[in-house]
Amino acid sequence: xxxxxxxxxxxxxxxxxxxxxxxxxxxxxxxxxxxxxxxxxxxxxxxxxxxxxxxxxxxxxxxxxxxxxxxxxxxxxxxxxxxxxxxxxxxxxxxxxxxxxxxxxxxxxxxxxxxxxxxxxxxxxxxxxxxxxxxxxxxxxxxxxxxxxxxxxxxxxxxxxxxxxxxxxxxxxxxxxxxxxxxxxx
Numbered sequence: 401x402x403x404x405x406x407x408x409x410x411x412x413x414x415x416x417x418x419x420x421x422x423x424x425x426x427x428x429x430x431x432x433x434x435x436x437x438x439x440x441x442x443x444x445x446x447x448x449x450x451x452x453x454x455x456x457x458x459x460x461x462x463x464x465x466x467x468x469x470x471x472x473x474x475x476x477x478x479x480x481x482x483x484x485x486x487x488x489x490x491x492x493x494x495x496x497x498x499x500x501x502x503x504x505x506x507x508x509x510x511x512x513x514x515x516x517x518x519x520x521x522x523x524x525x526x527x528x529x530x531x532x533x534x535x536x537x538x539x540x541x542x543x544x545x546x547x548x549x550x551x552x553x554x555x556x557x558x559x560x561x562x563x564x565x566x567x568x569x570x571x572x573x574x575x576x577x578x579x580x581x582x583x584x585x586x
Contacts (some may be wrong), residue, residue: 403451403459403581404511404568405466405514407477409533413442413559414435417481417498420555421535427553437497446479446533448498448564449525451489458521459566465517465544466566469510472583473496477586478502478509480558485532493538499505500531510564510586513531560570571582 409417418441425433451462479502486493500507511529518525566582 401456402453402571403462404447404567404569405449405451406445406447406565406567407479407561407563407586408445408565408580409559411563413557414441415442416557417441417533417535418424420498420553421556423538424553436536436538437503437575438536439534440575444533444535444574444580445567448529449518450527451518451523454523459581460491461521462518463566464521465521465523466514466564466582466584469513469517470564470586474585477506477561478552478558479507479531479561480556481533482554487530495534496536496538496556497532497534498557500533505530550586 409416421438425436425438428436454462476581479500481498481500483501484497485497487495487497505550510530510532515525563583563585565580566578568581570579
């Protein structure tokens, strides 16, 4: 089973993010949007740690590691976004996302605690942690973005993260389906 740990913004924040994603994408030309798949509103999240494929027998170990990492931290994290980012770069993006700001010291501290506990049970993270919320994926590696008016879209969306979730991801033709397995107050 494919797992990850995430912060899932509340429904109002997800709708606000989806509206801003719509606004950005509407400023692109038809050739660009043909190769872009926008994430569904309910899937918008911040991945704290991508676990990957694990056997169902590992879930108890994973949940125990998360409980240890989170046992003292129950005050939440204030976050915001006011920028759109592109990976690997804005000319040939594969991912279009909302870059996150706010209490990043606390967010990185939370990520470090989770990483330490997961390393203790043999789960490693391959990629460097970059706080963001993906809202679109580019399906064509050859797609070349040109600067649009919406590249510098002005906005600020704030939200308060109160819990983290252990999520299961099932891949299918229409994209991944995410299901919460467990949650902890932060």
